Amino acid sequence: MKPKPKILVIDDDVDLVAVMKGTLESKSYDVIVAYNGKEGLEKAKKEKPDLILLDIMMPVMDGFNFAEQFGKEPSLSKIAVLALTSFSDSLGQPFPFQVAEYLRKPLKPKELIAKVEEHLKRKGL
């Protein structure tokens, strides 16, 4: 049997993380969570997830800084990053790292799962 695809959720909203985790786990994904960019980067290096759901506006290290640090790690280059944002403002900003897709919050669970599946499929998982 194939190992379950591993997804890292990085978001400072505890409630939102809990709901996303529950939804993704119900689709039998292996979900790990981090509550800021710094923690997310550490977990990404340790756990080597297949996909990352990244919130842009976060304390400690925001999504932009995260992506910048993330881009410097060659070992992480194969991970697909989906950026989540609730602000049209951030959409205009150039991202320092290849983000596979921007998703606009609020994200309906069906959309979330569809996007996750789509990007995992592209990677052949």
Add this chain to the structure above:
Amino acid sequence: MLRLGVYVTMRWLIVLMIVFATLVSSRVFHIIFPTTPVYIICGIIAAYNLVFVGQARSLQAGEVGQVIKRAQTSGNIQIILDLLVLTALMHYAGGIENPFIFFYLAHTIAASILLPQRSAYALATLAVLIITLLVLLEFYGVVPHVNLQGFVLDNRYNDPSRVVGVLVALATLIYGCTYVITAVSGELRRRQKEMVRLKDQLLEKRAMELEQASGEIAKLEDERRRFSRFLGVVAHDLQSPLVATQSFISYILDGYAGKITDGQRDLLERGVRRIDGLLTLITDLLDIPRIETGQIAREMREITLNEVVKRSLEGLDNLAQQKELTLKVELPEHPIKINGASRRLQQVITNLVSNAINYTNEGRVLVRVAENEKDARVEVIDSGIGILPEDLPRLFNDFFRGSNVGSKGTGLGLSISKRIVEAHGGKIWAESPDPETKKGSRFSFTIPKKPMAEPQEKRE
């Protein structure tokens, strides 16, 4: 410097003139006097004049203040030297009986132009004293008098009344000239000094004002940055919980928390819509200070209006189709280049077109782009319910909602559009009914095609 150069030139002319006069008087008129010392003196004048030429050249390369000071010293030395040499020359050319004794006058005039008033009078006195000394020495026989034989009667220098008369006349003349010259040149110098002082004062004031202004600009910029960060935090903290709440509700609606009844679904959907409205209001409210603190000027680039319009209409097709309306776009074939904030202009066009769709129940919405030499113009024309005449003047006010449209929207869309357009140096206005079709309404705005010098000046 320039004036010292004139003296040097004058000195060359005088040397030539003395040599010529000596030659003519001794060879043509056969006046007898020792010509050799005269030629020697001419040689001396030529020699020191050469030194001054060199000095004047080297003076040009130096600091301005220093150059002026050194030129002054050099000028003083030249004046004294000239005076002494002139006296020696006079002695060998017959002293007081030589009509060229009036050369002292020329010397005094020339020197007085260069000197400040007090020095000019000191020099005049020195000239009078030195002539008197020469005359007295010759009168008492201390220095042998050179007689200009063949030019004047013998012993003219020995006649006291004549000697005194000439001396007094000469002294009076010298002082008179000094007075006239110093009065004129002193006035000129005073004016020049005053001008330099005023100029310095002005420059100093200008520099101080500049420094102050740049300090204030830095302070304002700092404040603006802090304010903008504050707005960012406010936006995040206000919107995040609403966005999260909407996500939670959508999980319930999508059945992740178990099956729900149609009644529950209806209530939850109403909740989502209300939160949507609140999110829009927050975005709009935060937009106003962002625009008013000059965000648009910072985002301005050269952009193509055709592209902006096309992008603005993405997604609005669906909205029009839902209401069975035709959404038509008329774009010129060539690109219209303007200086603008692309995202903000998209916001204006999206706002106008979605308003048009919202307030039109049948027919079409037309977006038309045109230009003249000065402006690019976008028109949004609908066949909708139109605007009441009494509402037209208040349309672009904050929180205005039309009296015939119920309570859709935040009432900030048009006022934000107005701010955006005006920050670009353009104008926005509405007409109802549309002057061409005689129904619905027409919203138009212009954006100047040339880059704006001060785009933020146009704020309300």
